Amino acid sequence: SQQGEEDPQALSIQEGENATMNCSYKTSINNLQWYRQNSGRGLVHLILIRSNEREKHSGRLRVTLDTSKKSSSLLITASRAADTASYFCATAGGETSGSRLTFGEGTQLTVNP
Amino acid sequence: NAGVTQTPKFQVLKTGQSMTLQCAQDMNHNSMYWYRQDPGMGLRLIYYSASEGTTDKGEVPNGYNVSRLNKREFSLRLESAAPSQTSVYFCASGWKTSGGFRETQYFGPGTRLLVL
Numbered sequence: 485s486q487q488g489e490e491d492p493q494a495l496s497i498q499e500g501e502n503a504t505m506n507c508s509y510k511t512s513i514n515n516l517q518w519y520r521q522n523s524g525r526g527l528v529h530l531i532l533i534r535s536n537e538r539e540k541h542s543g544r545l546r547v548t549l550d551t552s553k554k555s556s557s558l559l560i561t562a563s564r565a566a567d568t569a570s571y572f573c574a575t576a577g578g579e580t581s582g583s584r585l586t587f588g589e590g591t592q593l594t595v596n597p
Numbered sequence: 598n599a600g601v602t603q604t605p606k607f608q609v610l611k612t613g614q615s616m617t618l619q620c621a622q623d624m625n626h627n628s629m630y631w632y633r634q635d636p637g638m639g640l641r642l643i644y645y646s647a648s649e650g651t652t653d654k655g656e657v658p659n660g661y662n663v664s665r666l667n668k669r670e671f672s673l674r675l676e677s678a679a680p681s682q683t684s685v686y687f688c689a690s691g692w693k694t695s696g697g698f699r700e701t702q703y704f705g706p707g708t709r710l711l712v713l
Contacts, residue, residue, distance in 0.1 A: 517701065526601075526687055526704035527640070572639055576700075584655065585702060587632075587639035 489588050490573060496594040503560040505591040507573035508553075514577025516549055517585070518558050521570045530558075535577075565597045599623055601705035603688050609711045610678045618673040618708050620688030628693050629671035630655075630702065631663060633684040640687060646671055647693055678712045685709050 491506045507516070515534045519527040533540045533549045533556065540547045546559040560567055570592050574585040604619045622629065627648045632640040632655075642655030646665040660682060662674045671690075675682060691702040 515700075524707075526706050527689075527702075528704070529701045532701060574702075584642060584645060585630075586642075589637070589639040 490571070490591045492591060493589070494592045494594070496596065497563055499563060499565055499595055499597050501563055501595075503563050503567070503593055503595070505558045505571050505593070507556045507558070507588055509556075509573075509575050509588075510554065511575075512577070513551075513575045515575075516547075516556050517574045517576065518545075518547060518556075519572045519574060519587075521572065521590070523569070527572065530571075560593075563593075563595045565595050567593060567595045569593060601688055601690055601703050603686075603705035603708050605708060606706070607709045609713065610675075611713050612679060614678050615674070615676050616678065616710075617675075618686055618688075618710075619670070620672065620705060621670045622688075622690040622703070623669065624690060624703065625668070626690035626692055626703070627668070628691050629665065630689040630691075631661070631671070631673045632687045632689065633657065633682075634687060634707075635684050643673065643686075675710075678710075680712045683710060683712045 489508050515532055517532045518530045520530050521527045531542045531547050533547050544561045549556045570590045572587050572590045574587045576585050601622045630645040631643040634640050641657050643661050644655050644663040646652045649668045652663050664672045686708045688705040689702040
């Protein structure tokens with residue numbers, strides 16, 4: 485079964501609005517990563533947050549991590565039509581996953597111009 | 598710097614046929630991975646190679662074999678294709694940190710496989 489579960493499965497917003505996606509996981513982790521996938525393409529790494537970090541920023545991206553709730557959120561501010569893609573969280577480390585990345589099922593984000 | 602390359606981009610097979618998916622990376626990564634992605638699902642790990650000369654099963658290894666030919670190349674073989682193996686296959690590479698936890702992975706463009 486998947487370690488990470490994203491919520492919502494699909495999100496549609498207008499350009500300029502903020503988009504928030506959530507990820508929950510089940511076991512302890514070393515780090516959590518967010519990836520983006522444009523339609524028909526491979527995944528591209530966006531940001532990595534370690535288990536001892538609570539918040540991280542990269543440009544218009546803000547990631548939070550709450551290890552007590554085993555959850556993370558990805559916020560994209562001032563969204564653009566070009567942000568339309570699927571977003572996946574992936575967890576690394578932990579007791580059961582060994583040293584491999586385990587991906588969630590993704591959130592499909594549509595940003596309408 | 599091509600990153601991670603995969604061949605072929607598309608393939609149609611008949612049930613029972615065999616084929617090999619090729620993957621190469623030029624970033625000097627020690628770890629390489631094969632994933633499959635099915636509609637509406639995330640990526641599931643088929644096999645991975647933590648370093649040259651080693652391979653390990655992932656979440657869904659049945660029906661597949663792999664070969665880590667050298668540090669650059671990691672191939673995935675379907676010996677007898679089945680319709681359930683219709684999917685998009687992604688190769689990825691990355692570094693293994695000293696603590697053993699996987700850092701960022703870099704993905705190829707994918708191979709779209711249809712098994713009839």
